[in-house]
Amino acid sequence: MIRPPGGVDGNAAGRELKAERMDNGNKVVAVLRDLMFQVKIQAAAKQAGLEPVFVESQEDALARAKEKPALIILDLNHSAAEPLETIAKLKNDQETRAVNLLCYVSHVQSDLKRAAQQSGCDVVLARSALSQNLPAILARCVQKSP
Numbered sequence: 001m002i003r004p005p006g007g008v009d010g011n012a013a014g015r016e017l018k019a020e021r022m023d024n025g026n027k028v029v030a031v032l033r034d035l036m037f038q039v040k041i042q043a044a045a046k047q048a049g050l051e052p053v054f055v056e057s058q059e060d061a062l063a064r065a066k067e068k069p070a071l072i073i074l075d076l077n078h079s080a081a082e083p084l085e086t087i088a089k090l091k092n093d094q095e096t097r098a099v100n101l102l103c104y105v106s107h108v109q110s111d112l113k114r115a116a117q118q119s120g121c122d123v124v125l126a127r128s129a130l131s132q133n134l135p136a137i138l139a140r141c142v143q144k145s146p
Contacts, residue, residue: 028041029055048135062096066095071101075104076113100141101120101121104126105127
């Protein structure tokens with residue numbers, strides 16, 4: 001299991017990202033529109049040996065989740081992807097519930113963070129914490145469990 005680095009606690013439920021790689025565990029799927037974050041994710045994924053895949057719709061996110069990526073990163077402010085519904089669908093589907101799901105949101109949106117946790121998100125980080133810790137998070141996603 002992986003805790004976000006630097007002592008950042010992802011959520012009150014204490015869930016953690018799993019270190020084991022899935023069938024297609026060389027990919028990280030990012031559901032977002034923010035070009036600056038796309039560049040950061042692309043660079044960090046490359047450094048960690050992961051292939052970044054960027055999608056913008058819920059339909060594409062759900063389809064990519066069935067490929068069992070190492071991690072899905074979901075922007076909770078990306079309303080076009082219906083993030084809370086996407087989380088619920090991912091975590092209620094037997095085929096995709098084990099996929100690591102990391103969501104991020106502005107640090108002031110505590111209600112949205114709580115809603116994501118209640119919907120089943122594995123880890124919810126403040127946008128700034130994700131930005132700061134992204135290389136370490138992705139590096140840990142490719143490590144094998146002992």
